[in-house]
Amino acid sequence: MFAVILFTRYTQLSRDTLKISYRQADVTYRRVIRFWCILAAIFFTPLFLWEDVLAQVSLDRISVAARSDGKGYVIRLHLNTAPARFSVVQPETNLLQFTFDGVTVGYSDLVPKPVSPIKDIFIADSPDGTGIDFQLNDGEYYLARTYLDANRRHVLIALTRASANEVKAIADKTDLIRRGNQPVNNITEVVDTALTPDPEDTFDRLFNQRQTLKFEVIVIDPGHGGKDPGSIGTRGTKEKDVALQVAKRIGAYINEFLPELKVVYTRDDDRFVDLDERGRIGNRAQGDLFISIHANSVRSRNAYGTEVWILGMHRTQEAFEVMKRENSVIRFEDKDETAMELSQEQLMIYELANSGNMASSVYFAELLDRQFTQRAGRRSRGVKQAGFQVLYHASMPAVLVELGFISNPNEERFITSDYGQSILASAIFRAVRDYKEQIERSQQERDTSR
Numbered sequence: 001m002f003a004v005i006l007f008t009r010y011t012q013l014s015r016d017t018l019k020i021s022y023r024q025a026d027v028t029y030r031r032v033i034r035f036w037c038i039l040a041a042i043f044f045t046p047l048f049l050w051e052d053v054l055a056q057v058s059l060d061r062i063s064v065a066a067r068s069d070g071k072g073y074v075i076r077l078h079l080n081t082a083p084a085r086f087s088v089v090q091p092e093t094n095l096l097q098f099t100f101d102g103v104t105v106g107y108s109d110l111v112p113k114p115v116s117p118i119k120d121i122f123i124a125d126s127p128d129g130t131g132i133d134f135q136l137n138d139g140e141y142y143l144a145r146t147y148l149d150a151n152r153r154h155v156l157i158a159l160t161r162a163s164a165n166e167v168k169a170i171a172d173k174t175d176l177i178r179r180g181n182q183p184v185n186n187i188t189e190v191v192d193t194a195l196t197p198d199p200e201d202t203f204d205r206l207f208n209q210r211q212t213l214k215f216e217v218i219v220i221d222p223g224h225g226g227k228d229p230g231s232i233g234t235r236g237t238k239e240k241d242v243a244l245q246v247a248k249r250i251g252a253y254i255n256e257f258l259p260e261l262k263v264v265y266t267r268d269d270d271r272f273v274d275l276d277e278r279g280r281i282g283n284r285a286q287g288d289l290f291i292s293i294h295a296n297s298v299r300s301r302n303a304y305g306t307e308v309w310i311l312g313m314h315r316t317q318e319a320f321e322v323m324k325r326e327n328s329v330i331r332f333e334d335k336d337e338t339a340m341e342l343s344q345e346q347l348m349i350y351e352l353a354n355s356g357n358m359a360s361s362v363y364f365a366e367l368l369d370r371q372f373t374q375r376a377g378r379r380s381r382g383v384k385q386a387g388f389q390v391l392y393h394a395s396m397p398a399v400l401v402e403l404g405f406i407s408n409p410n411e412e413r414f415i416t417s418d419y420g421q422s423i424l425a426s427a428i429f430r431a432v433r434d435y436k437e438q439i440e441r442s443q444q445e446r447d448t449s450r
């Protein structure tokens, strides 16, 4: 369009310039400029149009995985960018209609790898954009909800098993979306593999999926504080004190040996900070890793060893006890006790939306666990998952560390000693250093592969 306008203007102007006798040199000069303008327009106009194509939301792939809580499935729609609008409706008990304002590309790649619980997928145009209809297996009933993944690109449809009546009640109230008469594509080629997680949802991919692969700010969160002493040891040791002492040692090591890494404390003296405020402090500082420092205590004097916790749903009864104790801070926060435990729903959404952060949390937790056992010579009680409030509010990879049991007289002595604290703090420091090196390696690989 631009080129055509320029061309018309050019011919009119050149006729005028012929009538009025300009100096010949001036005319030639103007012609040269016009020539280049036209040439530029011809070359750049398609580029602008191509930009439009690139900016369009497009769906590359669909994958399905069983949910880690065993309550259903997650359909992941791999989009290049977040759609402005998307919705899912369920007009029949076995039909989900997903619509988004974008296009699908490479239909042959849209084959969902694990087939269950989807029987068939139809893609068709609809007035509101592209429609994807999921035909579900007969006799299986799910409620569907959509979420935007934390990477802000993929749309997740969480399927939660429900009773036939529940699903039917919803379907009866929902109108069928009339798609275009002819489906754009009908996927018949469904690969029949065992139901395993999407092979692409591996650590490497999730780790690299984080949009900003940076490690510039570390948030150190000494547990408890002020009116909340945390656990009390056999000799009266307060958890809040050892947590702060070890936290400050970690910070000192980082300042000395990794000065480019900024250290932010959620508290650096004996004061009370709400659990969700701790996460917010980290978020405001744009933290890249959140480490919450605690010490364990149980009735038995025999239990000992370190534990590294991440937020997640795979929990045992023992995990539940630790989580209850660490979340119990809320009783100091003038809040309803029912706010103490994260609901399964909250955890599920967290897992769905934070797969990238979770993969990084698991990775760091394993580095730390290795340091505790191999370098610090501690007994590891493992990397575990539970619904910790303090980790839930931090929008970054996050772990909670239990340094050991102050209810065990030997371990209490170790944790309160100068020697013990420097060993524990340097183990955590070394894990941070290894994590930083891994991020830098991933960053380099990402840069060179571009």
Ligand SMILES: [Zn+2]
Residues within 6 Å of the ligand: 223, 224, 230, 231, 239, 293, 294, 295, 326
């Ligand atoms: Zn604690």
